[in-house]
Amino acid sequence: MAKQFTDEDDALLAELGVEIETKKAASRTPREERIIAGFEEIQRFVGKHGHAPCHGEDRDIFERLYAVRLDRLRALQECQTLLEPLDHQRILSSFDADAQTAPETLDDDALLAELGVVAETAEITALKHVRSSAEKRAAEEIANREACKDFGQFKPLFEQVQKELESGIRMTRPFEMKAEIQPGRFFIVGGQKAYVAEMGELTLTDQRRTDARLRVIFDNGTESNMLMRSLQRALNKDDAGRRITNPVAGPLFADHTIDGDEASGTIYVLRSKSDHPLVAKNRDLVHKIGVTNMSVEKRIAGAHLQPTFLMANVEIVATYELYNINRTKLENLIHRVFDKARLDIEIKDRFGRPVVPREWFLVPLFVIDEAVERIKEGTLVEYVYDVGSARLMERSAIPPLGDMA
Incomplete structure (x- = not known):
């Protein structure tokens, strides 16, 4: 039986000038050839992009498949032994411990498919491991x-x-x-x-x-x-x-004071105590939304004598204090957002003249709260109140044919 030399034996004999006769390496099996071919695809990817293939929804579908393939190559000792002499880019050894790895529950055929190996079939015309329709859709959708x-x-x-x-x-x-x-x-x-x-x-x-x-x-x-x-x-x-x-549009939408600033506006939401049939029927939804630079209590004094308050006393439902705002612009913006929900009502002032108040809206309080949050973000200009769904939606969010998805 021929003696098997270790690496240390080889090195010692080389130092002594003794050449070792080696047997010609056995030819590779078709399976090994296919594994090598699959690894060479990964090598070409690394050569082109300068990094190993990575997982991630934002990655090209083929990069993601290469990443799964590489995970499996790294995990199998058989593949490591076969490919290590060919790994001049050190792809197999540069394993990232934080990288997402492929599932370990693949059966033999699925595993071979991930490695780029097509399992042998009884009929040459049989097709196996063709990309699924989901993979095809992913390839189309993820450009x-x-x-x-x-x-x-x-x-x-x-x-x-x-x-x-x-x-x-x-x-x-x-x-x-x-x-x-x-x-x-x-x-x-x-x-x-x-x-x-x-x-x-x-x-x-x-x-x-x-x-x-x-x-x-x-x-x-x-x-x-x-x-x-x-x-x-x-x-x-x-x-x-x-x-x-x-x-955020400059000081218009500040929601906190900075040294030297002074409070310059309050958004207020009121509920009417009017006995007008339309108001009484929708009392929890009918709200007046305004902006003032004075105390809200002072603003609503004598409400029962003013048409803008529906000639009735009011209840303060909510207030939101903002700083350095342009009150007129802010109030106009709020009213424009809720324009489609504006209350259509006519009342008579104390002299009997008809008046149509413009600051009352059929809007739930929680939507008004959301609008104020949008003001603080500086994004309210992009929204409009949708009466049908009773919520704020971006102006482009109600497309033709009612596509609400």
Whole structure:
């Protein structure tokens, strides 16, 4: 029986000038050849992109498949032994402990498929491990990310947004609905800031829901020509996914005082004690919304003598104190948002003349609370009150054909 030399024996004999006759390595099996071919695809990816394939909803579908394949190659000692001499990029050894790994419950055939190995079949015409329809849809919906050739014009935008986030001019909020995806809006998805630079023509899906092709720029210098619904899904699945609010419009929307500031306005919400049939029937919904620079108690003094208060006493339901606001602009904005819910009522003043008050609205109090929060965020200008659903919606959120998704 031929003696088997260890690495140390080989080194010693080499120092002594003794050449060792080695047997020609056995040819590789078809399975080993396919594993190597699959690994070479990963090597080509690394050579092109400069990093190992990664998991993540924001990644190209093929990168995600390569990442699963690499996880399995790293996990199997057989593959490690086979591929180590070929791993000149040290892909197998540069394992990231924080990386998401593939499930361990794959059966043999599924495992071979992930490794790029097609199991042998009895009939040459049999097809196995063809990509599922879900994978095909993912490949279509998650557009390839490529280098943004004109990133120079977008880089200052990302830098400015970061400064505004740090200073509080902008804030992050949970992503809520597809209508928030509009050109010029910023999001955080997959740990990266994303800017919707362009939006194509709106189309209808088979489910009669709107969709559009986007040009999305990422702060790492890449871009994607993804569908609006693909971005929506990515934001919904990402626990850390956020929308970035538009800049707070200067001092108009401050909700706290700064040294030297003085309180300059209060939003007040009143409920009428009028016995007018329309008011009495909807008393919990009929609210007067206004802005004043005096105390609310002083503002409502003598309410029963003033047409603007429906010639009746009122109850203070809520007040919100703001600082450094432009009262006229703010009040006009609030009334414009709730315009469709404006109370259509005519009363007579103390001289018997007909008067149509304009500051009363059929709006639930919780919606008014939300509107004030939007004021503090600086985003109320983007919303309108939808009477049918009794909630604030972005102005573009009620598309044709009633697509509310």
